[in-house]
Amino acid sequence: MPPFKIGKIKTQMTEKRGWLVGQFMKDPEFKDENIEIYYKTFPVGDTDDKLHYHPEGKEYMVVLAGKARFRIGDELLTLEEGDYIAIPSGTSDQIVEVFEEFTIIGVRYPSIPNNKVFIEG
16 A cells, blocks of 8 residues: 555545545544645635634635635735735634635644634624
């Protein structure tokens, strides 16, 4: 057996909501206590994301396609293809509205269980 494994993004989007790597993954090749990686696509008009923050670690996102309005801390901004952003721990964020099918890849580290806190509002 080779020392590597190839995953399929389409499968992960369906079965794992886009998560590729993290401490919560069952597959040992993609289970990692140090980092979380996701690849997600949101349809036009999507407003399902809830305002939240991560008490520990950092999150980085790269916009691969599309356009969406984001709330980061107290700021509302529009992110589009080619933009990338760094979100420090404790900073709230939310995809407020998707204007064009929106595809992102994100990295969070470290991979900590229950490190997402939803903000009522």
